[in-house]
Amino acid sequence: MKKIYFLLILLAPFFVQGQDVYNELNENQNTNWYNAIFKSSEDSVLFYQEAMKLPQVPEARRENLENYQKKLQLYRDGLHSFVNLHRQDDSAAQVLLISCFRNIEINLDTLSSMAKTLDGKGLNNKYADYLLQEIAGRENDEVGKMLVPFSMPNVHGDMISSNNFKGHYVLVLFWASWCIPCRAEIPQMLSVYHQFKNSGFQVLAISVDSQKQNWLQAISQDKSDWHNLFDGSAWNTKVVRNYAIHVIPQSILVNPEGEIVAKNISPQGLQKLLFQNLK
Template identity: 40%
Template structure:
């Protein structure tokens, strides 16, 4: 079965952000059967975890906290911010009330607070209903797989597709109903900004946000940045420019190739599928290099000697660049490269024409372009 786990995978992403003006809020309430225990309150800002703590006394907590803006927080009995179980809430200026029934049920604590928390709880209720359906489908699929019931498996796979479509539509409707809430921006960032989703889904939801109310907030800015970056690696949009060095240390930029068709070819010496694909790229390069086509290789290597040996062995005579940071290659990150081989065909005007042209597809596409 194709993996249809869009929903669960997005539930508890931790987030980065930007600085805001800040305010104070109070976390106050009752905690059963936990006197003397330490409750940790976590959040993340600018890619750094922050935590506060309070000792539970007489089954009560009362702690003042500082936040940059309405933001996602969570509390647990663990100092480690990623340790389960945990309970999430959205803060606003004022008081957040919490009722923790027991140490074992912290994830199901009752929380009430300002407008952001109310909107967040509406979202979580909607999400929980979808996830319950998803889990039931997953269980049914596993049972069908054990019986080798392919018909039932296909049916459930389609139901997964339908459920994901329903979830995406529900999220967009939710955002449209709460356009000024920072929670809506948070939801778009966590649920609709995944690389597996079309950029248009993110853009559609983002267009519903109240720019005046949210333009300087954390999640709004993150989404806007993500959309701008994603457009630079999306067919039909202008490719992201960059600079990186050749093996000899010469700085090369994508804009150096303006006026030509250029294939950005992401590969590595250690990547067997890449090495198997290289003869196809070599053949296309030899056939069309005199017609205004070239290749710019971006290596995901970290070992320079291995990179140079592979260039020589595979007879890659076009320009090659790398920062030798492996999977952390800055151009790879700029283009959202999560697997290789990967390529992007860019036109003379800098617009991305196609991507993932492997096998005979590259030569076929170039033939179409040069034989118009």
């Protein structure tokens, strides 16, 4: 599943301040101190990260992978050094959050470990609060964890609870009407849904749209007849914050016991898994 939009997530337990945090971080990405320390390294990582998604002959793929791993390690080393040096001021939490927003590959253990080094003013600020929420969200969506229950209104305004679908495989799909790769994948996902919807499979499609009319129009255009959910909170939607979603499309697949068994599964992978388990 392609992830080409690098977007904000409002993870803090306050909404307006969460928006302010993102806006400030976005500005900081263009400041002299950030550019001088991280921009070149970040650009290299993202360049090879995108290159890895393209069709390539084996030799070129190996070369790109080697270059990517080298550039990523340089970025990680720089991140470690910066956080250790600035662990008592808020810039450490800022750069950790920027790496999350930019979708740079920093695993959860590494992110948590660096966050634990923050101290004093480095820990007691809005960026650190936001960072801890990001980490909690990432922990929630690990394979093997249980789905955090949620309820949202559907197109008719009726509240739909995830608890109503225990005993089913459930795909929780995060999307938006304006997200081109989201919309492009919907026909394939719909095909899988129609194949298995009467055999113990359901889809809860959570929109991060802010305008209801745009959401309804997209549903009509795509003919998506699964459970479409929307509350108008966009990136403030509780379930979006609970799972640290700031890139779409994304998905979480839950088994009949409510356990997360896959993330960002492709339509082909989903079809194969359901065929094996819902015969």
